[in-house]
Amino acid sequence: xxxxxxxxxxxxxxxxxxxxxxxxxxxxxxxxxxxxxxxxxxxxxxxxxxxxxxxxxxxxxxxxxxxxxxxxxxxxxxxxxxxxxxxxxxxxxxxxxxxxxxxxxxxxxxxxxxxxxxxxxxxxxxxxxxxxxxxxxxxxxxxxxxxxxxxxxxxxxxxxxxxxxxxxxxxxxxxxxxxxxxxxxxxxxxxxxxxxxxxxxxxxxxxxxxxxxxxxxxxxxxxxxxxxxxxxxxxxxxxxxxxxxxxxxxxxxxxxxxxxxxxxxxxxxx
Amino acid sequence: xxxxxxxxxxxxxxxxxxxxxxxxxxxxxxxxxxxxxxxxxxxxxxxxxxxxxxxxxxxxxxxxxxxxxxxxxxxxxxxxxxxxxxxxxxxxxxxxxxxxxxxxxxxxxxxxxxxxxxxxxxxxxxxxxxxxxxxxxxxxxxxxxxxxxxxxxxxxxxxxxxxxxxxxxxxxxxxxxxxxxxxxxxxxxxxxxxxxxxxxxxxxxxxxxxxxxxxxxxxxxxxxxxxxxxxxxxxxxxxxxxxxxxxxxxxxxxxxxxxxxxxxxxxxxxxxxxxxxxxxxxxxxxxx
Numbered sequence: 001x002x003x004x005x006x007x008x009x010x011x012x013x014x015x016x017x018x019x020x021x022x023x024x025x026x027x028x029x030x031x032x033x034x035x036x037x038x039x040x041x042x043x044x045x046x047x048x049x050x051x052x053x054x055x056x057x058x059x060x061x062x063x064x065x066x067x068x069x070x071x072x073x074x075x076x077x078x079x080x081x082x083x084x085x086x087x088x089x090x091x092x093x094x095x096x097x098x099x100x101x102x103x104x105x106x107x108x109x110x111x112x113x114x115x116x117x118x119x120x121x122x123x124x125x126x127x128x129x130x131x132x133x134x135x136x137x138x139x140x141x142x143x144x145x146x147x148x149x150x151x152x153x154x155x156x157x158x159x160x161x162x163x164x165x166x167x168x169x170x171x172x173x174x175x176x177x178x179x180x181x182x183x184x185x186x187x188x189x190x191x192x193x194x195x196x197x198x199x200x201x202x203x204x205x206x207x208x209x210x211x212x213x214x215x216x217x218x219x220x221x222x223x224x225x226x227x228x229x230x231x232x233x234x235x236x237x238x239x240x241x242x243x244x245x246x247x248x249x250x251x252x253x254x255x256x257x258x259x260x261x262x263x264x265x266x267x268x269x270x
Numbered sequence: 271x272x273x274x275x276x277x278x279x280x281x282x283x284x285x286x287x288x289x290x291x292x293x294x295x296x297x298x299x300x301x302x303x304x305x306x307x308x309x310x311x312x313x314x315x316x317x318x319x320x321x322x323x324x325x326x327x328x329x330x331x332x333x334x335x336x337x338x339x340x341x342x343x344x345x346x347x348x349x350x351x352x353x354x355x356x357x358x359x360x361x362x363x364x365x366x367x368x369x370x371x372x373x374x375x376x377x378x379x380x381x382x383x384x385x386x387x388x389x390x391x392x393x394x395x396x397x398x399x400x401x402x403x404x405x406x407x408x409x410x411x412x413x414x415x416x417x418x419x420x421x422x423x424x425x426x427x428x429x430x431x432x433x434x435x436x437x438x439x440x441x442x443x444x445x446x447x448x449x450x451x452x453x454x455x456x457x458x459x460x461x462x463x464x465x466x467x468x469x470x471x472x473x474x475x476x477x478x479x480x481x482x483x484x485x486x487x488x489x490x491x492x493x494x495x496x497x498x499x500x501x502x503x504x505x506x507x508x509x510x511x512x513x514x515x516x517x518x519x520x521x522x523x524x525x526x527x528x529x530x531x532x533x534x535x536x537x538x539x540x541x542x543x544x545x546x547x548x549x550x551x552x553x554x555x556x557x558x
Contacts, residue, residue, distance in 0.1 A: 004467075005363075005364050008360045008363060008364045009364050009365075011357075011360060012357065012360050012361060012364065012373065015357055015373075015377070015439065015442075016372075016373055016376045016377070018435070019376045019377055019379060019380055019435075019439050020376055020379055022391045022392065022395055022402070022403075022435075023379065023380075023383070023391060025391075025402050026390075026391050026394065029394070037400065038399075038400050039400065040399065040400070040408065040413070041405070042400075042402050042405055083284065083285040083288060084285065086280075086281035086282075086285070087281055087282050087285035087286065089281060090278040090281035090282045094275075094277065094278040096278065102286065104553065105286075105289075106289070107553070108546065108549070108550065108553075109289070109293055110492055111492060111546050111549045111550075112293070112297070112542060112545075112546070113495060113516075113517060113541045113542055113545060114496060114498065114517065115516075115517045115520045115521060115534070115537075115538045115541070116297070116300050116535075116538035116539065116541060116542040117293075117296045117297075117300075119300060119303065119520075119524060119531060119534055119535045119538055120295075120296040120297075120299035120300040120302075120303055120535065121296050121299075122531075123299065123303060123308070123531065124295070124296070124299060139292070140292075142288075142292065143289065143292040143293060146285060146288070146289055174275075175275035175277040176277060179277070179281075200382055203384065204383075204384035204385060204386075204499075206385060206386055206498065206499040206502070207498045207502075207517070207521075210502075211521075211525070221384050221386040221387075221499075224386055224387070224390070225386050225502070228390065228393075236394065239390065239394075240390075243387045243390045243391060246384055246386065247383050247384060247387040250382040250384065251379065251382055251383075253382070254375065254378060254379065257378065257382070258374060258375055258378055261374075261378075261443065261444070261447065262447075265444075265447040265448070265450070265451060
């Protein structure tokens with residue numbers, strides 16, 4: 001058994017290393033001068049520079065992309081919360097004969113290939129005159145955020161103990177105040193996970209943003225991918241710095257999301 | 271106890287109405303466009319009905335894209351599940367609770383990255399001369415060059431490895447959590463019967479988890495359809511058409527090469543029909 005366990009531990013350690021090392025390496029490259037990146041033998045020791053990072057932060061296109069990403073994702077998530085949470089609560093707590101169909105409809109939106117949605121929307125936004133604007137992107141992303149938040153919030157609301165809500169009814173609370181004052185606060189932790197997940201999903205979205213923007217409404221992933229298309233003339237350090245900037249916001253949610261995973265599976269156990 | 275209330279109506283109807291409009295308008299419009307001959311460069315158009323679809327079946331590049339997409343689906347789904355189950359079981363067997371928590375955090379990181387970021391990270395890593403992933407090969411062979419992204423035989427697998435890096439590690443965490451929810455008695459019983467560790471998992475724990483594992487595979491099949499970002503950044507469908515999936519080909523027909531929006535839309539409509547039918551059938555079977 002001994003050597004087996006040792007091998008198993010080694011495999012796990014290797015997997016853990018592979019999970020983060022590429023990212024760490026990218027972050028290191030963001031701090032390197034070009035001569036330290038373009039080497040046959042990878043360099044671990046080098047004189048760090050902040051030039052790449054300050055170049056990225058100083059570029060108008062990157063800052064516009066960052067602004068567009070924050071506004072488009074922020075507002076789409078807000079719309080998702082306002083429309084998705086109440087709908088999820090209604091499905092979870094007021095079962096009717098359509099509940100199963102509604103859940104399947106919401107899930108099936110995820111089956112739609114993004115190209116199939118993006119092409120017609122591009123034509124539609126062009127005709128209305130909203131192509132390449134943030135409102136068009138926000139409305140399109142709302143479809144994603146509403147459905148994802150709804151899908152994840154239904155089980156979150158179902159796991160709120162029914163007794164608490166019943167007690168509130170006895171105390172004379174109306175249906176709406178039970179939702180506001182009882183269900184929302186009790187389910188808050190799981191709901192935060194669902195909301196964070198929907199944010200990460202739209203922040204990372206690429207294809208739809210690529211098709212719906214040409215200059216004004218480009219989001220950060222699009223700007224980052226364009227940096228690379230200027231060929232190898234662009235110093236690699238700058239590209240690495242833009243990858244780091246793009247990756248930071250989703251990683252901020254690491255704690256919330258892993259906590260969310262834990263609560264989801266702890267419920268299953270009971 | 272619960273009184274009759276209008277809450278379900280006020281909470282559900284606006285949201286569902288908006289979802290219906292937002293999803294049905296583009297879906298139906300995609301079909302309309304597919305039956306016309308719109309191009310980005312010219313404003314006028316006429317109805318050509320099914321000729322776009324007829325052209326598709328004579329288009330060898332389209333047939334290639336179908337094949338590449340199928341290969342992509344199979345490779346990524348199978349590899350993800352193998353990695354997830356393998357690492358999940360290993361964590362369950364040999365990692366202490368503290369170590370498990372650390373691994374879980376580490377393994378979630380890749381999937382949180384924007385796919386564009388993940389694609390860049392690995393595109394650099396696979397660089398034949400300066401990449402960190404090709405360095406061991408250069409070291410061992412004394413400077414020979416390997417370029418996985420520009421060889422037709424390896425490009426698809428190189429891109430798929432990034433997808434598995436993101437999803438396989440993440441699913442390993444879920445497999446571990448699923449194993450932790452199992453009751454300990456059957457495992458104890460098997461151990462008393464002198465079953466080996468791998469036998470316990472092959473014959474006891476994994477069969478007990480069959481339903482959630484199938485759901486997990488279902489999720490991965492849906493997410494594998496979203497390969498565009500990775501392929502767009504890493505290979506642009508190349509070398510040649512070796513990694514050109516359907517969405518990549520639709521995009522390049524519609525936007526890069528010729529601006530044939532209707533032709534691209536016809537392709538998208540076929541994809542949509544295929545995926546909706548397949549996944550609806552699968553979902554009903556998973557639920558049953």
